Amino acid sequence: MLPGLGPDRLGIAPGAWHLRRYLPDDEQRSIAARCLALGSGDAGFYTPIVRGGHPMSVRMLCLGRHWNALTYSYEDLRTDIDGRPAPPLPSDLARRASEAALEAGFQFTPDLCIINWYGPASRMGLHQDKDESREALASGAPVVSFSIGDSARFLFGGLRRRDPVEKILLESGDVFVFGGESRLRYHGVTRIVPGTAPAGLGFEGRLNLTFRKF
Numbered sequence: 001m002l003p004g005l006g007p008d009r010l011g012i013a014p015g016a017w018h019l020r021r022y023l024p025d026d027e028q029r030s031i032a033a034r035c036l037a038l039g040s041g042d043a044g045f046y047t048p049i050v051r052g053g054h055p056m057s058v059r060m061l062c063l064g065r066h067w068n069a070l071t072y073s074y075e076d077l078r079t080d081i082d083g084r085p086a087p088p089l090p091s092d093l094a095r096r097a098s099e100a101a102l103e104a105g106f107q108f109t110p111d112l113c114i115i116n117w118y119g120p121a122s123r124m125g126l127h128q129d130k131d132e133s134r135e136a137l138a139s140g141a142p143v144v145s146f147s148i149g150d151s152a153r154f155l156f157g158g159l160r161r162r163d164p165v166e167k168i169l170l171e172s173g174d175v176f177v178f179g180g181e182s183r184l185r186y187h188g189v190t191r192i193v194p195g196t197a198p199a200g201l202g203f204e205g206r207l208n209l210t211f212r213k214f
């Protein structure tokens with residue numbers, strides 16, 4: 001582990017930072033309420049169907065630009081779901097992600113956010129986030145991940161799937177940032193820990209907001 005910025009700022013790898021307890025409780029409640037409101041709209045949460053016809057174990061909502069689970073590409077319309085336009089990314093959420101990125105040393109202005117709603121049995125296999133534009137990936141623009149709700153057992157690996165992985169507990173209010181040399185590292189979620197969320201969030205499970213630059 002790299003030297004941290006402080007007791008709640010942990011360096012995991014070059015360009016990867018775990019900002020523990022970054023989001024205060026009242027802000028967590030506000031962000032959760034915003035996600036639930038957006039998710040209850042006409043173009044709200046849905047269950048992605050990936051290649052091969054299998055449903056993912058999370059519910060998803062894309063803001064700013066839609067990620068198509070069948071083509072592994074971004075688009076303006078949700079052509080794999082209902083043909084509706086992707087809801088816009090609220091400017092205040094984008095600004096908050098920029099502030100968190102700055103804590104990790106990145107100048108970052110996201111233009112999309114993928115919200116995954118995890119239930120008790122939800123998982124996310126090891127994968128790379130590599131469907132953004134060639135320019136964004138080449139620049140090392142980070143992914144900024146907000147965790148709200150139940151804790152998650154998070155895996156953070158290397159640039160090859162077979163590389164060793166570090167196991168990290170992401171709790172409600174934590175932010176994880178990975179960019180630069182770590183932008184294409186493999187990562188995933190192996191477990192959600194039920195009953196670990198702060199009181200008063202208004203939902204069950206875990207909301208994970210990942211802000212990106214297309």
